Amino acid sequence: MAFKKILVIDDNDDDLLMITECLVEADPSTEVITALDGEEGIRISIQERPEVVIIDTTLPGIDGFETCRRIRSGDAEVMIIVMTGQVNAVNAGKAREAGTDEYCVKTSDCEDLLNALRDVTSP
Amino acid sequence: MKRILVVDDEPDVIDLVKNRLEANRYKVISATDGDEGLIKAQKEKPDLVIMDILMPNMMGGEAVRQLRSDESTKHIPIIFLTAVTSRTPNGDGGVNVDGQFYTALPKPFKPEKLLFEIKRLIGDG
Amino acid sequence: MKQTKYTIFIIENNVSDRQFLKKILVEMEYDFAIKDFATGKEAMSEMNIRPPDLVLLNLYLPDQDGFFLLESFHQKGLVDLPVLLVSSFDKEDDKKKGFDRGAIDFINKPIVLEDVKARVACQLRFKRMMDDQKWANQKTNEGIKMLYKELENQNKKLLQLDHLKDDFVGSVSHELRTPLAIMRESISQIRDELFGEVPDQQKRYLDKALINMDRLRNIIDNLLDISKIEKGKLEIYKEKVDLNKLVEEIVSDFAVKAKAKGLILEGAVHGTAVYALVDPEKTIQVFNNLIGNALKFTEKGSIEITVQEEEDFIQCKVKDTGKGIAQKDLHKLFDKFQQVGRKHGPGEKGTGLGLAIAKGIIELHGGNIHVESTEGEGTAFFFSFQKYIEESGSCMSFRSALISAIKQFNQLSVIKVDIRNLKDVDAFKGRITKSLFRKSDRVIIEEQHVFILLPDTEKEMCSVVLSRIKGSHDADSLGECIVSFPIDGLTCDELINGLERTIEGENHEKNISGRR
Numbered sequence: 001m002a003f004k005k006i007l008v009i010d011d012n013d014d015d016l017l018m019i020t021e022c023l024v025e026a027d028p029s030t031e032v033i034t035a036l037d038g039e040e041g042i043r044i045s046i047q048e049r050p051e052v053v054i055i056d057t058t059l060p061g062i063d064g065f066e067t068c069r070r071i072r073s074g075d076a077e078v079m080i081i082v083m084t085g086q087v088n089a090v091n092a093g094k095a096r097e098a099g100t101d102e103y104c105v106k107t108s109d110c111e112d113l114l115n116a117l118r119d120v121t122s123p
Numbered sequence: 124m125k126r127i128l129v130v131d132d133e134p135d136v137i138d139l140v141k142n143r144l145e146a147n148r149y150k151v152i153s154a155t156d157g158d159e160g161l162i163k164a165q166k167e168k169p170d171l172v173i174m175d176i177l178m179p180n181m182m183g184g185e186a187v188r189q190l191r192s193d194e195s196t197k198h199i200p201i202i203f204l205t206a207v208t209s210r211t212p213n214g215d216g217g218v219n220v221d222g223q224f225y226t227a228l229p230k231p232f233k234p235e236k237l238l239f240e241i242k243r244l245i246g247d248g
Numbered sequence: 249m250k251q252t253k254y255t256i257f258i259i260e261n262n263v264s265d266r267q268f269l270k271k272i273l274v275e276m277e278y279d280f281a282i283k284d285f286a287t288g289k290e291a292m293s294e295m296n297i298r299p300p301d302l303v304l305l306n307l308y309l310p311d312q313d314g315f316f317l318l319e320s321f322h323q324k325g326l327v328d329l330p331v332l333l334v335s336s337f338d339k340e341d342d343k344k345k346g347f348d349r350g351a352i353d354f355i356n357k358p359i360v361l362e363d364v365k366a367r368v369a370c371q372l373r374f375k376r377m378m379d380d381q382k383w384a385n386q387k388t389n390e391g392i393k394m395l396y397k398e399l400e401n402q403n404k405k406l407l408q409l410d411h412l413k414d415d416f417v418g419s420v421s422h423e424l425r426t427p428l429a430i431m432r433e434s435i436s437q438i439r440d441e442l443f444g445e446v447p448d449q450q451k452r453y454l455d456k457a458l459i460n461m462d463r464l465r466n467i468i469d470n471l472l473d474i475s476k477i478e479k480g481k482l483e484i485y486k487e488k489v490d491l492n493k494l495v496e497e498i499v500s501d502f503a504v505k506a507k508a509k510g511l512i513l514e515g516a517v518h519g520t521a522v523y524a525l526v527d528p529e530k531t532i533q534v535f536n537n538l539i540g541n542a543l544k545f546t547e548k549g550s551i552e553i554t555v556q557e558e559e560d561f562i563q564c565k566v567k568d569t570g571k572g573i574a575q576k577d578l579h580k581l582f583d584k585f586q587q588v589g590r591k592h593g594p595g596e597k598g599t600g601l602g603l604a605i606a607k608g609i610i611e612l613h614g615g616n617i618h619v620e621s622t623e624g625e626g627t628a629f630f631f632s633f634q635k636y637i638e639e640s641g642s643c644m645s646f647r648s649a650l651i652s653a654i655k656q657f658n659q660l661s662v663i664k665v666d667i668r669n670l671k672d673v674d675a676f677k678g679r680i681t682k683s684l685f686r687k688s689d690r691v692i693i694e695e696q697h698v699f700i701l702l703p704d705t706e707k708e709m710c711s712v713v714l715s716r717i718k719g720s721h722d723a724d725s726l727g728e729c730i731v732s733f734p735i736d737g738l739t740c741d742e743l744i745n746g747l748e749r750t751i752e753g754e755n756h757e758k759n760i761s762g763r764r
Contacts, residue, residue, distance in 0.1 A: 087391035092384035103384070105391035107398040112391060133426055139433040146442050177422075206425035219658075224686045224704060230429035231465050234436055 003117075005031045007050040009041035009067060010083075011059050015106065019054065022110035026117075038067035045071050050078065052117065056106070057084040057091060065091075065098045072099030079120045083113060125248050126150040127241070128169040130160035130186065131204070132178045136230075140173065140204070143234050148248035149241070157181025161189055164196050170245045173237075176205040176218070184220050191223070200244040203227035204237070254301040254372060258284040259291045259317070260334060261309050265359060269304055269334070272364045278372060288312035292320060299326055302371055304355065307335035307342060318349035328378075330371050334359070417475040421468045428468075432461045470601040473533075474584060477608035484527040484612050485652065487645045488636045488692060491522045491531070491555045491562060498535045499553065505543055512550035513539075522555050523636035524562050530609045531633070537602035538566040538629050545627070546570035561615070562635055567628035573621040581619055582607045606631075645692050646744065649701045653733055661710045663700040664747045665717075666727035676717075683716040707732035 006023055010016045020032045033048055035041035038059045045053055053071055057064035068080055081102040082095035095103045102116035127149050129140050134155065141151040152167050154160035158180040164172060172190070176183040183203060190196045203218045203225055218227040226240055256273060260266040266284050273282050283300070285291040288309045303321075307314035314333060321329055333346045336357040343354060353367050438446060439454040446454070476482040499515035506513035524531070535553070542551045549569030556563045573581065585600040610617045610631050617631035646662065653660035670676055680691055680700065690701040700717075702710065710730045718726065731737065731746040 084391070087388055087395060089381075089384045089388045092387045092391075093380060096380045096384055103387040103391070105394045105398075107394055108402070109398075111397075112394040115390075133430065135430045136426070136433075139430065139437065142437055142442055143433070146437075146440075206422045206429070219704065224688050226687075230425040231432040231461065232429060234433065234440070 002027055003030050003051045005033065005048060005050040006052045006054065007033050007035065007041065007045055007048065008054045009035045009038065009059065009064070010054075010056040011036050012056070015056070018108065019106075019110060019113065022114065026114055038062035038064070038070075041067055042070050042074075045078065046074065052079045052081065052120065054081045054083055054113065055100075057082060057086070057095070065094050068095060068098040068100050081113065081116045081120065083116075124148065124150045125170040125245055126152060126167065128152045128154065128160065128164055128167065128172045130154045130157065130163075130172065130178070130183065131175040132156055133175075136175070136204075140237075143237070144241075144248070147238055150248075157183060157186035160186050164190055164199065165193060168195065169199060171241060172199055172201045173204050174201055176203060176207045184218075187220050187225070191221075201225050202237075202240055202244070204230065204232060206230045254278070254280040254375070255298070256280055256282050256302045256304065256368070257291055257294070257300040258282065258304045259288060259309065260284070260304070260306045261286050262306070265306070265334070265357070268359055269364065272359075272361050273368065276365055276369065278369070280372070288317050292317070295321075295324070295326075299324075299329060301330075301375055302368065303329060303331045304334055304368075305331050305351075307333050307337075307346070315345055315349055318346070318351060322350055330375060332367060332371065414475055414479055417471055421472050424468055425465075428461060428464060432458065432465075435461070467601075470605060473605050474601050474608070477605065477612070482530075482608065482612060483652065484530055484609070485648045486525045486527055486613070486634075487648075487690060489524050489526050489528045489531065491524045491526075491564065491633070493521065494528065494531060495535065495553050495555055495564075498532060498539065502539055502543065506551065509543065509546075510548065511543065511546055513553075514550060515553045522557050522562055524633040525636040526613055526633050527609075530612075534606045534609050534631070535564075535566070537606045538631075541602060542566055542568035542570060542627070549626070557635070558632075560635065561632045564631050564633065565628055567626065569626040572623040572625055572627055573619070574623055575621075578619060578621060582617070645690060646699070646701065649690060649703060650733055650743070653703055658704045659706055659733060661702045661705045661707055661730060661732040662743065662747065663702070663710055663714060663728060663730050665698045665700070666696065667698055668696050670726065679717050683713060705732075707735060 008016060008019050008023075010019065016034050016036075020034065023030055023032050033044060033050065035044050038055075038061055041053070041055065041059075044050075053068075055064045055067050055071075059067060062070075064082055064084070068082055071078065072080060079102075080100045081104060082098070082100040083104050083106050084091060084095075085106050087105045092103045101120045104112040104116040106113070127144055129137050129144075129151055130153070131137050131140070132155050137153045137155070141153065144151050152163055152169055154163045156178045160172070160174065161181065163169075172187075174183040174187060183205070187201055190199060190201070205218070205227060206229070218225045226244075228237055228240065258266055258269050258273075260269060263286075266286070270282055270284055273280075280301075283294065285294065288311050291303075305314050305317060309317075314335070318331060321331065327350070330352045331350065332353045332355050333343075333351045334355045334357060335342060337343055337354070346354070353371065355364055355367060435454050435457050437443065439451055439458065473482065495515040499513055502513055539551065539553065546568040547570065551566070551568045554565045554567075556565070582603050584604045607617050610633070614634055615632040617629060619627060619629050621627040649660055649662075652658075667673055667676065677691075677693060677698075680698065684691070684700070684702075688703045690699075692699040692701070700713070702713065705713075707730060710732070714728065714730070729747055731743045733743060736746050737743045
């Protein structure tokens with residue numbers, strides 16, 4: 001799962017740090033860029049063209065689902081993973097409908113996120 | 124002159140207890156672990172043993188057990204002087220070895236208290 | 249929306265129908281792959297490689313008939329594969345047979361363009377919805393499993409940390425004691441002039457060192473206590489205690505300190521005993537902590553300690569006329585390491601644990617503590633202890649001694665002596681005290697009986713103790729009996745029953761020898 005550039009959108013600094021560390025540990029060649037809210041995330045995704053965007057569901061301003069929808073509408077190819085601390089089928093459905101490729105829970109070891117990254121790359 | 128065996132793995136503790144006891148006219152013999160303490164107790168037959176608990180080779184509790192099982196040493200009174208206990212269930216000053224209750228003084232100890240306990244058990248030097 | 253691309257199979261032997269169907273599908277605006285087959289066999293072999301998402305199946309193929317194919321799909325486990333049957337449905341029960349074998353809808357021949365479009369679109373939408381729902385459920389299940397795992401891991405980590413903290417407090421406390429002992433005794437020996445004369449001024453500073461080392465030892469003891477309280481491992485051994493007398497003793501201990509500060513220290517003693525069922529050592533600790541605190545924060549006026557017997561409990565109060573505590577700080581007063589509003593002289597700083605320990609001890613006794621304070625006027629601590637009730641008191645002491653015997657896998661023997669016929673009770677009590685050598689031994693004196701609790705003592709040994717106690721001839725008029733745990737019973741009630749049964753009227757000598 002070699003990605004050159006991954007964008008992580010999360011309003012929690014600690015979580016951002018944790019996720020960045022997990023991603024870099026999984027693949028040291030990956031460049032991880034971060035955004036603290038949806039608007040900033042959308043802007044950066046347009047500028048930086050990451051291969052993968054990881055979006056937390058709860059964000060200040062526009063939420064993770066809407067952020068996902070907007071990024072997807074501008075880019076059919078980018079891989080999107082919606083990540084959440086409150087996992088339930090309604091949210092999963094909403095994420096799917098918003099155009100995500102994967103839906104995973106946020107855990108301290110990022111295991112589910114890394115699984116999701118593996119899944120989006122496999123055909 | 125009453126003779127007291129001090130068993131402790133800290134030479135400084137032995138040194139200080141020795142000073143204090145000698146100043147009160149007791150004669151002091153010393154050992155730095157339970158093994159040596161046992162041998163010296165059997166050989167010298169002291170009037171009292173002051174015993175640490177956590178020591179290399181043989182712990183104080185085991186040493187006391189062996190002293191008790193030996194006819195020639197079983198009568199010798201014992202005081203534990205240890206860092207392991209601060210307050211025991213019955214106020215300060217108790218260690219239980221095989222159902223026998225022994226006086227125990229916590230480290231750091233007050234010298235007057237140590238001397239009091241010794242005097243209570245074997246009288247003046 | 250980026251989603252998996254659907255594949256549709258057209259299985260139709262009629263060339264023109266096949267082309268027509270294909271053309272209709274291509275014209276639809278959905279993005280899907282179309283594969284067309286003239287025979288069932290071809291379709292089945294492709295099906296084995298990658299099953300489609302929708303099938304348009306002619307009912308009458310030259311090699312295999314449609315019903316047979318429908319059954320084969322099922323056998324391959326493709327239960328959810330939506331199949332549209334394409335046929336003129338000449339035979340009356342064709343549709344029923346199709347439905348029975350899992351077909352989902354029909355397209356009538358001759359083929360009508362709008363009909364095909366509508367039915368295919370409907371199936372694809374339905375398929376998409378089902379897939380999304382399935383996906384969402386699957387992701388949610390995986391996520392919940394992952395969260396559960398996370399929770400378990402966190403829990404494990406917390407437990408480890410907790411143990412680590414406990415071990416740390418315990419071992420650090422012990423590690424600190426030996427060096428502290430060496431330092432204290434070194435200074436103490438210099439101070440006591442074991443090595444030659446020491447000028448007074450130097451003595452004063454050596455005293456300061458000693459006082460502060462004792463303070464350090466106090467901190468270590470407190471840390472151990474609080475860690476035991478938090479672990480629920482602080483054991484209390486309740487017995488009958490006269491709180492008034494206890495307070496009197498404590499007050500006399502603090503008298504010098506109070507006088508030095510010019511404070512009036514009053515322990516209200518009305519001469520009457522107020523009996524509580526408490527652990528005496530721990531209760532002293534509570535009073536020491538509270539009175540020590542009051543002394544620290546009171547510059548002038550008085551400190552008053554009262555012990556009041558209420559109907560169901562004993563209410564104690566430690567009240568000072570000190571600086572008081574701000575209302576906003578009151579709620580955190582009993583928290584660990586809280587040094588609320590402290591500004592006092594050097595050498596007076598506490599550990600911030602005293603009140604937390606006091607609260608822990610009081611609560612372990614089943615009582616409670618609260619505080620009332622007015623800034624500038626003073627502070628009062630109110631706390632309660634359980635009353636000693638004559639019938640249950642000895643039983644309670646007995647019970648707590650038994651509990652500790654059980655915990656430590658030790659024996660426990662109890663001697664009950666009837667003192668009703670005794671002429672000189674005080675002399676007898678004196679002999680009991682002299683005959684017991686160990687600090688763990690307990691004597692409970694009631695009006696008619698004396699109980700002697702001997703932990704770690706075999707029943708055989710009790711008669712030796714008893715003969716020491718009896719000593720003189722006057723003891724002959726006594727009635728006594730002995731029970732031991734575990735040989736006479738495993739519960740408090742069993743042992744008490746044993747005591748009650750045997751004492752009445754029997755010859756005590758026979759009693760003892762009979763029990764050997």
